[in-house]
Amino acid sequence: MKILHSELVHHDIQKLVICSLEQALYQAVVVIDDEEHVVWKDNKQCLRSRNLTSLRECFGHLGINEVVLRQESAYDEMIGAPSKQASNRMEVPLGAPAYVDPTSRRDH
Template sequence: MTIRYSSLKALPYIDKACIHSLDMSLYQLSVEIDGDEFYVTDDDDRMLRSLNLCQMQALLENLPVRATVLRQESAYDEMVGQAVRHGDNAMEIPLRVA
């Protein structure tokens, strides 16, 4: 599911904002509202992405976000020949937005 960035300002709260670290310097944003996760798009319905983590954090400054995390999924198990995991191996690091 997706939600437009412009509509986030009208929400009373956002439980969690998650900045996904997709590649070396590529970040994508999702938000969690009442237990549902939505990927954030621009007004043209394109996924909101950035090459700069600080720029992505700046987008969250004036939003009613309760918690912000950086999420990264590891490909380590695949790289060393480990068996495929049935669970999620995502790592979430709490971030502070000024």
């Protein structure tokens, strides 16, 4: 399902999934009520970026607790091997926030 980025403030987002589509191209997906929604910039464009950090920053104001990077490899298909029955999906937790607040730093 599709959801506009501007509408996200009205939803309780369980998880932000940043999908790695190809080399340095990322797309945002959010999980709301256990259902995944592709995030759209507007009615014509998905929210994508070539910069992982800048894509994460688009969601900083929403207070999302779980952020993951998802990778699904098409390697087997690229080398002519048959597709596997099992998924090769990998999700790596990214943690939040993307940056440490410099005002919270303590000098020891």
